[in-house]
Amino acid sequence: MELSFLFYFFLVLAISLVESYQFRYDYKFNQDIQGWIKLHQVPATWADARLRCHLEGANLASPQNFKFAIVLMNTLKNSHAERTGIFTGIHATFSKGDFHSIEGIPLTKMPLQWMPFEPDNKNNNENCIVMHSNGTIADVNCNEVFPYVCYRKKSKDEVLTECGTVDRDYHLDPRTGSCYKFHFIARNWTRAFMTCAAEGAYLAIINNDAEAELLKELFAKYPQSEIRFPNIKNIAFVGFHDWGERSVWTTIHGQSLEMGFKTFEVNQPDDQPPGQSCGGFFRSGKLDDSTCGHRMGFICEKSIDSLLDENE
Structure with a gap:
């Protein structure tokens, strides 16, 4: 019992000293975008993708700038998502045609190019945006399923708790x-x-x-x-x-x-x-x-x- 207590004591101490760059093992830190990303290859609806990223402590990723778009394109290489494309966090679910990222950045401020003949708002029901491996985008029905990428931006003075997570409710x-x-x-x-x-x-x-x-x-x-x-x-x-x-x-x-x-x-x-x-x-x-x-x-x-x- 004493050895078990000492093991947990030193493990908890080690965790408390870990800086935030170790967020979680399934996310990889990228210097160019100053944050962590994770590719989810199992396709999901946009709502489920957004929720999963949120629950993991991140956001559904959007190509906010040119560097970010390059990082996402590189992330798709040699994966199932390279063929299908990925859901981005860009959506117009609150107001038809008003596309913004999860963080509130308007689509018009992002360096993105539509695929040929897009957007077409098929059946007046395409409020989500997918990005393909060449960096072009298309509007799609949010209930379709695509792979997706989650992103967490690095913040100052954020450390893991004694439970090995940034979630302080554990x-x-x-x-x-x-x-x-x-x-x-x-x-x-x-x-x-x-x-x-x-x-x-x-x-x-x-x-x-x-x-x-x-x-x-x-x-x-x-x-x-x-x-x-x-x-x-x-x-x-x-x-x-x-x-x-x-x-x-x-x-x-x-x-x-x-x-x-x-x-x-x-x-x-x-x-x-x-x-x-x-x-x-x-x-x-x-x-x-x-x-x-x-x-x-x-x-x-x-x-x-x-x-x-x-x-x-």
Whole structure:
């Protein structure tokens, strides 16, 4: 136990001394644009791309200037995105024809050239911009899917916390050596899973009675009035699921609940129609089978080194 404590002490100390240029291992710093970029090769809609970048602590990238355009073109080389092009952060979703980047830069101030016969605003429903590997752009339907690039601009005096992230809402608990964050903006279970993953975390997995008590204490810090837009306020999503097998409960990391914490609330699980397949956690500190489509608060768990480069 003492050696484990010393390990975490020195690891946390090392993290606290890391400067912001190490933001997270899956982003690469580029000197020309004074920030970090990450290519997402799995295509997504514009809204999902914007959200994923936001959850990762970045913005959906736009070719704001000539240097930035060159960096993006180089990023696309030898990838799936070189053939398809990428979504940019340039959009007119708020006002038809008024294209701006996520940061608010108007398209007219960017050194970009339209592809031949673009823009065409096909079916009066093309409010997003894709950039191709040659640097030209086209307007497209925002519900189409394309790869995309996320960008985070370097800022002064920004350092990683003891949890190895720039997100200060994660807090290390010495009882488990993990970091936890309660999300009070309610989402359905799938979005909750995505949010935790984007933050370098995962929906919390409860391993024993002590960890259940820890999460109960965390939940108590957020009264019902602070949870926004929920269907239910006294349950939060956590990291277990039936994986399509009714009442066979398994963590999102593939372990049976029988190997960890398995105490359900009285009269739970009850599998209310149309079916409850997702893991929930009552304020009482006990488990619930929850409706996956409901919007509820949720708890993310993160190891302190999950976003650090193993080679650093």
